[in-house]
Amino acid sequence: MHRNEELHSFLLNKAKVLTEQWYESLDKQNSTGVYASTNPEVIQTLKRQNYDFHLHLCKIFVEEETKFFHDFQNWILSIAQDEQHLNTPIHFIIREFFTVREQYIQFIHEFVTTHELYKNNEITWNNMIIKAFDKVVLRFVEEHQKVSEQKLKAQQEMIQELSSPVIALDNNRALLPLVGDIDTGRAKFMLEHTLEQCSKLGINHLFIDLSGVVIIDTMVADQIFQLIKALTLIGVKCSLSGIRPEIAQTTVNLGLSFNNVSIKPTLAGALAFNR
Structure with missing residues (x-):
């Protein structure tokens, strides 16, 4: 099996572990919005969104780059438009992107530690992850801004209607x-x-x-x-x-x-x- 495919399989098998570890690591006391929710349905949705993220991200090692980011767009849009995430300060969301990025770097290190033949690939794989996260975060911020502006415009129009009622x-x-x-x-x-x-x-x-x-x-x-x-x-x-x-x-x-x-x-x- 190609070394990138081996790493892809390794990370894919760790997806659920990544999600559970990430959720347990959340600073729920000092967060607001979706990360501080105690609603079981919101928590379940949040975990599913995180798990879906891993299913997409793992493909960076086995898919052509253009296709990878094209396929990722639907996930990015779904999060940018999600009401729970819209009610969460964007710096908390970006912070969690960085937290998950560190998870990947740690798991890549774990993989090369148990596969000595691939030790020289660690820097390359880390750079692939960093590049993927940079692009995904940038696209998310762009879409989040668009949705926030649309929401603000709709609210302003409603306020205007209420301020000039016939x-x-x-x-x-x-x-x-x-x-x-x-x-x-x-x-x-x-x-x-x-x-x-x-x-x-x-x-x-x-x-x-x-x-x-x-x-x-x-x-x-x-x-x-x-x-x-x-x-x-x-x-x-x-x-x-x-x-x-x-x-x-x-x-x-x-x-x-x-x-x-x-x-x-x-x-x-x-x-x-x-x-």
């Missing part, structure tokens, strides 16, 4: 209550989202309440003005309420005209006036 009332009327700081990004989303929701819900009168907004810069004030203009073009009447003196000053300085908009000091007043 709430249906009655008689095709709806309320857009604005609270907190409004930056240009939120203002742009508000314009697009509000138009879409009003059209979708068949709204013909929208109450925009600004009582929860303390400061609006010139660009955001202009965006609100553009929103009202766009809503008018699709047949939606607008009413404004809760405009603070600072916001009123900003609109005056911009020369924005709200002549065709019903403006009341309070939301209750706006609703009562436009029944």
